Amino acid sequence: MESLGLSPGDFRTAADLARLPLISKKDVAAAPERFRPAAGVVRTALNIQSSGTAGKPSYIDYDARALFLSLAASQRRRDVTARFLGGGFAFRELTIARLGSVSTQLRDFYEANSWTPRRLDLNRLMLAPSEPFPTVVERMNAFRPHLLSGYGSYIGALLRWAHSQQCTFHRPRAILYGADGMPENDRLLIEDEFGIPVLSSYQSVEALRIAFQCEERRGFHIDSDQVVLRVVDATGATLPPGVPGEVVISNLTNRATVLLNYRQGDVAALSQRRCGCGRNLPMLESIQGRQDDLVRLPGGSVAHPLALMAVLQRVPGVVQVQLVQQELCSFLLRSVCVPAADWATRSE
Ligand SMILES: [Zn+2]
Numbered sequence: 557m558e559s560l561g562l563s564p565g566d567f568r569t570a571a572d573l574a575r576l577p578l579i580s581k582k583d584v585a586a587a588p589e590r591f592r593p594a595a596g597v598v599r600t601a602l603n604i605q606s607s608g609t610a611g612k613p614s615y616i617d618y619d620a621r622a623l624f625l626s627l628a629a630s631q632r633r634r635d636v637t638a639r640f641l642g643g644g645f646a647f648r649e650l651t652i653a654r655l656g657s658v659s660t661q662l663r664d665f666y667e668a669n670s671w672t673p674r675r676l677d678l679n680r681l682m683l684a685p686s687e688p689f690p691t692v693v694e695r696m697n698a699f700r701p702h703l704l705s706g707y708g709s710y711i712g713a714l715l716r717w718a719h720s721q722q723c724t725f726h727r728p729r730a731i732l733y734g735a736d737g738m739p740e741n742d743r744l745l746i747e748d749e750f751g752i753p754v755l756s757s758y759q760s761v762e763a764l765r766i767a768f769q770c771e772e773r774r775g776f777h778i779d780s781d782q783v784v785l786r787v788v789d790a791t792g793a794t795l796p797p798g799v800p801g802e803v804v805i806s807n808l809t810n811r812a813t814v815l816l817n818y819r820q821g822d823v824a825a826l827s828q829r830r831c832g833c834g835r836n837l838p839m840l841e842s843i844q845g846r847q848d849d850l851v852r853l854p855g856g857s858v859a860h861p862l863a864l865m866a867v868l869q870r871v872p873g874v875v876q877v878q879l880v881q882q883e884l885c886s887f888l889l890r891s892v893c894v895p896a897a898d899w900a901t902r903s904e
Pocket of ligand 1: 770771772777831832833834835
């Protein structure tokens with residue numbers, strides 16, 4: 557702020573945060589102390605570690621107040637899932653998560669620092685995403701969860717396997733994923749073949765609650781009391797609704813690590829749609845995934861590979877697709893395909 561000649565009085569609305577320089581994962585990893593308040597100002601309640609799917613792990617300090625505000629925002633998601641689960645907040649949830657994941661670190665904190673009335677608490681079974689599929693199906697059949705949650709990629713692969721094996725499995729009333737994406741062909745299989753609604757939630761280690769899908773499952777509602785979310789182009793300029801660009805967030809609650817105007821590294825577009833559910837939180841059209849995986853286009857712009865891959869993944873018989881950008885206008889496409897008759901034996 558000093559180098560830009562700005563003072564706190566120059567920040568009147570959330571939009572003014574765009575006047576600050578953009579910061580990246582790299583900036584925070586290189587000098588985390590620059591984003592923490594002076595010693596003694598805020599007490600760190602939890603140092604969350606995120607391994608991420610690419611690059612080095614990140615460590616973000618959180619204060620207790622921010623963690624409880626995040627818990628309050630998660631009630632918005634439970635309100636949505638409760639409608640699919642047939643009302644009531646107490647239900648059985650099977651979570652596919654690895655020990656030490658961000659969600660388990662958070663859960664440990666809440667269990668140690670809060671109390672939930674039993675009638676509101678849910679009954680949870682956790683399984684690691686390294687468990688063999690037959691074991692998961694066996695445990696699922698015994699536990700009979702109302703909700704199945706966890707990694708989208710894993711749940712997609714699990715149910716695709718169950719489909720190929722034609723094995724009997726207990727069908728949850730809804731599926732909720734958040735940590736990563738679910739391949740579109742898996743989501744279609746789960747919704748169309750099994751009739752299980754799939755919900756998604758958007759969060760990161762830098763902002764624990766960013767956006768969530770409501771009952772309509774068209775776009776995401778932004779937790780605008782938790783984050784300010786902008787979509788920017790390559791130069792950092794704010795893009796209008798409907799135009800995809802990089803997500804930049806300012807975490808409004810965390811005072812133990814202050815992240816303002818932070819490049820989240822996902823691609824999304826804001827939406828001006830008024831959602832039929834009646835919530836008036838601002839909306840994102842869709843979230844296209846991690847920025848590490850972008851495809852370069854002529855003219856300096858970029859596209860998320862899912863925009864190309866999702867179409868390829870819908871082709872019947874295609875099990876796996878890999879797209880390698882060799883040069884700006886030169887791609888290598890590898891695919892694993894099986895004849896429809898072999899699907900049952902090969903798709904695992
Ligand atoms: Zn809605």
